[in-house]
Amino acid sequence: MTVKIAVLGAGSFGTAIAVHLARRGHHVRLWGRRREHLESSRTQGRNTRFLTEIPFPEGLTAEPDLEQSLEGCEFIVSAIPTKGIAAFWSEHAARVPDGIPVVNAAKGISTAGLETVDEIFRECFGRLRSGQIVFLSGPSFALELAKGKPTLLLLAGRDDSIVEQARTVFNGGQVKAYISDDVIGVVLGGAIKNVIAIATGIADGMNAGTNARAGLITRGLHEMNRLATRLGANPLTLSGLAGMGDLVLTCTGDLSRNRRLGMAIGQGKTLDQALEAMQGQIAEGLYTADAVAQLSQRHDLDMPICMTTAAVLNGTLTAEEGLRQLLARPTRHERA
Incomplete structure (x- = not known):
């Protein structure tokens, strides 16, 4: 029809x-x-x-x-x-x-x-x-x-x-x-994955390696799940197309605007220089990062990758400082 x-x-x-x-x-x-x-x-x-x-x-x-x-x-x-x-x-x-x-x-x-x-x-x-x-x-x-x-x-x-x-x-x-x-899970999965994609892009731009990329994707999914389920999402949604599927694509694909933005910053470009290279294309994660950071604070949730990414984007931390800060965090039970 x-x-x-x-x-x-x-x-x-x-x-x-x-x-x-x-x-x-x-x-x-x-x-x-x-x-x-x-x-x-x-x-x-x-x-x-x-x-x-x-x-x-x-x-x-x-x-x-x-x-x-x-x-x-x-x-x-x-x-x-x-x-x-x-x-x-x-x-x-x-x-x-x-x-x-x-x-x-x-x-x-x-x-x-x-x-x-x-x-x-x-x-x-x-x-x-x-x-x-x-x-x-x-x-x-x-x-x-x-x-x-x-x-x-x-x-x-x-x-x-x-x-x-x-x-x-x-x-x-x-x-x-x-x-x-599951509207809540679908819209939050789509939003948060853009922030994680910027983080993996920054790491790729710094030549941190594929081990680091895989770690960021995995722990990033954990952060996505933490906030989305707190706000009412079904955790199974985050293991599907709107969560893991979109996250993997956006964090690894060369066509990803959010990953490209992160890579430019990881390579030492300023945010303005990185945005200029986007040629008018919008990387939603740039605007979502601060919102996710604020939501994690509002709900007293530990979301270090999203928080660090927001800090790098707003100039509070350099990319190198952000990576050091994440690596310096104490380890604990993986599901915590």
Whole structure:
């Protein structure tokens, strides 16, 4: 069945999702904030800023006008970065009819109110409409998804029928879409793994070795589990696609923005220099690190990797000091 879809957010991941959904036979409009960017993308039949090598398939159109993007749509994907979700959806949620699925693709935590993306959407749409919101996660680099490489995704929500609609829309081709009702575990796994990826990137940039990388991933998963379960997540979720799966990909893959940011810092670049090298791409972990550090303090949780990463990013510690600090910690029972 062909569905009319609006993908809001024309960055790398929004574009990759739009390409995949158009290949599935849906009619897709891709909208972004910069009108000239969308106009040039529509003219050239490809995103002229991100994933520029991927041509738009039949059924995908870049649409510079938000109202036109939403007109008559039956399904919405929100690929707006975490820091922009509240401002955008507090203004535009009323435009979305009841019952239309809204799939969020951002993975982060608000630095202002320490809110998960789930909490932000519930504030914007209201608790009575929160069942419309579905959260996309899983190990999925934008470029590989856009190229049609085999990819496993996870969709989580509170309304089973809405989640099933989303699964039907996404599933097919080279994409297998699984479902979950553990919204808390899925959104926190997706957010925290970005912080751990920056940490492993820093270690890789310092040539700390693959032993160190494996250790950071493993203990990072422990920290992820600690905070997520304290906030109500099912621990099994963190051993699945939204937890371990996404964590391994983001901590080891060369396409990982968060790992690349960490590597630049580990190689001695300043944060400004590292961000400049990102060429406008957003590493959500940069903003999530401080939020996770604050949440760990609020809930009196020991999360040394996340705390140290936040300190390196805000300039309190150098990368070398952070590594020394982690190695100097006393050892204890592994499950503690």
